Amino acid sequence: MAAVHSEAHGETHNPALLHHFATEEQQRDASSFGMWIFLATEVMFFGGLFCAYLIYRRWYFGDFAAASKSIDAFLGGTNTAVLICSSLTVVLAIWAAQTARRALMIIMLLLTMLFGLAFLGIKAVEYKQKFDEHHVPGASFSFEHESIPGHPDQYANPRHAQIFFALYFVMTGLHALHMIVGLGIFAWLLWMAWKGRFTPEYHTPLEIGGLYWHFVDIVWIYLFPLLYLIDRHP
């Protein structure tokens, strides 16, 4: 660990300042920049999936629309709202740290995690529905006699609908995985906040964790219309 090395320097340091940084500012800038770079990686990671989605949506638009319509958009919309609220509590937590309101910070972190858990809960309900309807790709998949929106006399091709559901589960599944990781990060942040580690001068981990959380929110902001709202007109 870095703390072992700090005897090499005569000066007195903030214990959070690692040995190889000259100033706290340099360290904070490096950390937040690193997180942005990491998010760039994440964008491309989801980007491959968006590429697949784009191509098949063009090919099999009607089938995708039919499959999309079978998902509960109200649950999806609610989840969007839940995530937006959690993003608000994250910025409020950071604001609380900046203005030395420790209790508020802890409450906001708790709320964030609560919203995160609510999101996963609603997601689980949605998955359960799909499972019961045999819309999970695989051996028991079935999407027979589902009309294509706007073409009541034409049924969606189940094989193409299966591709939609495959993308749906991979994309939302990866997103949910990111949420779970985010919850882990926030549990740790909460613990740090509880121990009083964050001050108006030093709360970099909170900012970095927040960046990650907001990014996961942004991914969902795109997933929601792309997966749930392809074609909803009656």
Next chain:
Amino acid sequence: MSMATATAQPVERVNYLNKEYGVWSWLLTTDHKRIALLYLLSITFFFFIGGFFALMIRLELLTPAGDLVQADTYNKLFTMHGMVMIFFFLIPSIPAVLGNFLVPMMIGAKDLAFPRVNLLSWYLYIIGAIMMLHCMLTGGVDTGWTFYTPFSTAFTNTKIVEAGLAIFIAGFSSILTGLNFIVTIHRMRAPGMTWSRLPLFIWAHYATSIIQILGTPVVAITIVLVAVERTLHLGIFDPKLGGDPLLFQHLFWFYSHPAVYIMILPSMGIVSEIIACFARKRIFGYSFVAISSISIAVFGFLVWAHHMFVAGISVYAALVFSLLSYSVAVPSAVKVFNWTATLYKGSIRYDAPMLYAFGFLGLFTIGGLTGLFLACLGIDVHVTDTYFVVAHFHYIMVGGALMGYLGGMHFWWPKISGKLYPEGWARLAALIVFIGFNLTFFPQFILGYVGMPRRYYQYPQEFQVLNVLSTAGATVLGVGYLLPMIYFLWSMRYGKPAPDNPWNAAGLEWKTPSPPTTYNFEEEPVVTWEAYNYDEIDAAHKEEVPVAG
């Protein structure tokens, strides 16, 4: 080797190697130099595994009939050769070993921005590596390193998922290395180390990191999709279920074409350092060489489908990708011209690193120019998926990247180990590698044009002579690669202690002791000079010590 300055060294100076002892001082280190050595050990191990596979391939191809191994075994051999060499040797080779060691020193930093992330990335590499080893020992994979669907998802019964996971994990190791470099280069430069004063090695690593960060995640998600498709049969890549196998190829090459630049760009950085030092000159057209690295990284993302001209993509897409492919050729050509121009009116010495750099120049030129053939639609139809392609990318990835890596290892070995290697042996090895390489791979260009497809386990009689030549070359090449390992190991024990700056080279890394101390610099350096200020170095040197014979 004849050293210009051989200042007396105190024998037991505290340095990064002897500061602490014991296994844990290595396995838990956050010192970028120790992590570099951990990587060096691991990738060398994989180099020889991959090399063994290569040797088996060449031995099998000695005769037209399939006689040495079974067809399945042969298919696994070339698959594992590719996977090991690409994901576990070439991609981490220069960035994770020399880059790790040198990037902080060259910009005057004490360490990378995130030392613990750096260690984590080595552990990720090791986890991926162990999985890959386990996969190889328990049956291996037979799809070719390219994992083309639907063969990989619905037909082969080998260990695709495990190999994919191994590459996925190793990929994240590569992403973290790139992330660390970018942040370090932006945030950790010493006072006065402006962008225009950065060594070209740093520019090259910066460009490499861009590709690692933006390309690797795409192949990672593609591998996830292959694994999911294979286990659950979702149809994303399976034409039987409505999917498009070409989508896999698009996503795969979106990373795997730029990945070639992950291998070659750092090597170009090394060559710039070596040529400047041994010609005692500032690199001709410094800013053009620097910018060309970035343009190769950026343009590299625009050309991927030139691997798919006969795969069934639309002819219009083929036109676009062929045209864009030439955009990478221009900055590559600019680099070669600038290196050549740097030699003009230089004061050139032929020490081992310079011989490797010359070798790089020659082989990369041939490799790059044959790339024009493959970007050219009319010719690609005939030569793609033949030995012409095999020869071309080996000229780039072995002739280019590996030559540069060896040159760099020789150049910085005194700094890394604090010992001098035997110069005569090193020059001999460079010569053997160069000759062996050309003998192995040049016949393959002809083999490709006369029509021998790649990944063939048995072949028609008429291709035999060229194959025998290639196999003969491979044995020479094998000797060439064994030599440096032997004398580097030898020098660690018996080599003469190295002075701090054996080559009188420019660059902050040479201002540290050999081997460096844990924090590299006694105090933070302040840079007031341009990169490659060899005129100032040589002028100062002349005043102090007359040129030693």
Next chain:
Amino acid sequence: MSAHSKSSPLTTYFAVWGALLVGTFLTYEAAKIDLGVFNAAVALTIATTKALLVALFFMHLKGASEKLLKLVVISTVFFLLILLALSMADYGTRLWS
């Protein structure tokens, strides 16, 4: 970074939060109207606006003193678009003869 720029006042945060919720509602309702090809355009425009709001205000991209972070975001989006656009160069022209 953000700590040095004046921290965003709470009113901004709540305004952005409100705008995001309204955006969610709008995109949900817009999907029920038949706009033909424009359905996707509307959905993506709203999503991008929302994403920008989150990035600029919640992630403090707007207050970032440096251009560097903006450069990271722009170039990432650029490479993502390259992936999508050049793939479409194939898929969009396959049926041309």
Next chain:
Amino acid sequence: MFDNFPLWPDKASTAAGNVDALFIFLVIVSGMMTLLIFTAVVYFAARYRRQQGVQAEQIEGSIPLELTWSIIPLGVFMAIFFWGAVVYFKGRTPPRDSTEVYVVAKQWMWKLEHAEGQREINELHVPVGRDVKLIMTSQDVIHSFYVPAFRMKQDVLPGRYTVAWFRATKPGTYHLFCAEYCGTQHSGMIGSIVVQEPAQYEAWMSGGTTGPLSATGEKIFAELGCVTCHRSDTQGRGPNLQGVFGMPVQLEDGRMVTADENYLRESILDPGAKIVKGFKPVMPTFQGIVSEEQLNALVAYVKSLSKPGTPGPKTAEAAPSKAPAKGSQVE
């Protein structure tokens, strides 16, 4: 030539000369570039080797020089690109009225069926001087149809047709390779192309056959009951297929597509994908019901319905005299 040490592949198609000319041009251009660089490197290395008391001369660089060696190569590259594109386009565009051969690839063999009905495995007989169009598909993984002597290669994909063509110029037997790795016996998936003089070829063709592929297709068309809906008048529940092939088709959703082989194939396997304007999506899928070979026959049959209706400039050589009239049984 050396039998065991070939330096140049056989040249047996019209494309081979074009590709070779371009290749030779590229070899010369890159050879000159290589020579230039090697000479410069070797000369500088020798001329400016380190000497006592001689210091290197620092040269910062030169923008005119940088521009020169960026723009000139770029110009050369563009020339290569255009030439390559022309050769590629020629190789991708089968002439009209080519003789057609349906290719089905599977692990690890080539199944070839002439439009006239002859079937071959791992061997393809073609006459000298006639355009041959290959309509290819795979039953399993991706393969690649590669004939080095023709400088021709095209991947063969499952689930769709890819097309290639050639015109042989020299009688002989040439290698057919699978060039896309396809599993254990990939290197065993080889065959030969037998190019014959027209007379010999006609003799070979007159060997036993079950009749032209389109006739087989017509039989299947009747057996599967396609005729009940796809009638030759405008009263059917499905579109009249007379003269459809090669024509633009207006779809229900407003799109226009060309009725090529892939369109016919998709319409049989996934009828709902492209509904013709004015028709209802009532056709059942034949996915899993027809084999690749039967599918080829059906496609050949539908194509044959367009043959008499497309008067085009046919040369006597290109249009085989035995081209089946609609529905007629030859031999």
